[in-house]
Amino acid sequence: MDNLKTPYELFGWEIRKGWEPLVKELIDRLKKETxxxxxxxxxxxxxxxxxxxxxxxxxxxxxLIDEYEKKSYEICEDCGKPGKLRTEGRYWxxxxxxxxDVSSD
Numbered sequence: 001m002d003n004l005k006t007p008y009e010l011f012g013w014e015i016r017k018g019w020e021p022l023v024k025e026l027i028d029r030l031k032k033e034t035x036x037x038x039x040x041x042x043x044x045x046x047x048x049x050x051x052x053x054x055x056x057x058x059x060x061x062x063x064l065i066d067e068y069e070k071k072s073y074e075i076c077e078d079c080g081k082p083g084k085l086r087t088e089g090r091y092w093x094x095x096x097x098x099x100x101d102v103s104s105d
Contacts, residue, residue, distance in 0.1 A: 007042040008053075014044035018080040019072060026052060026068040034061045048085045048093035049073050076100055 007014070013023065023043060030036040035058060042053040050072035052065050076083035076097035083097045 006040075007044070008040045012043075014042070015050065016045070016077040018075060018077045018083075019045075019050055021080060022050065022068060022072060022075060023052065026064065029064055030061060034058065034064065036061050045077060045094070048095045 013020070015023065031038070036054070037056075039055040040053070041055055042051065044051050050069050052069060054061070054065070057065075073085060073095055074082060075095065076099075077095050078100040079097060081097040081099070083095045083100075086094055086096045086101045086103055088094050088096075088103055
């Protein structure tokens with residue numbers, strides 16, 4: 001059982017470049033402002049928003065994670081510029097700026 005790996009251990013950050021500064025800022029704030037133990041189980045995009053999963057945490061930790069997950073809905077996943085939710089194809093929802101929105105092509 002101890003050999004099981006988390007998605008984070010297997011795949012790392014499952015996000016695009018535009019959200020990397022957002023996640024780095026979140027991690028820095030978690031380390032400086034809370035009693036977070038540093039455990040990450042997964043970082044990914046889901047339904048157009050950032051998902052940052054950890055093992056356990058206090059209310060201040062969860063509040064900070066919620067704040068950054070909400071911020072992700074206003075930042076382009078690809079470049080980090082202001083963005084909004086877009087439908088890509090038939091099934092995908094992503095947060096993108098006008099430049100990276102392929103649905104308008």
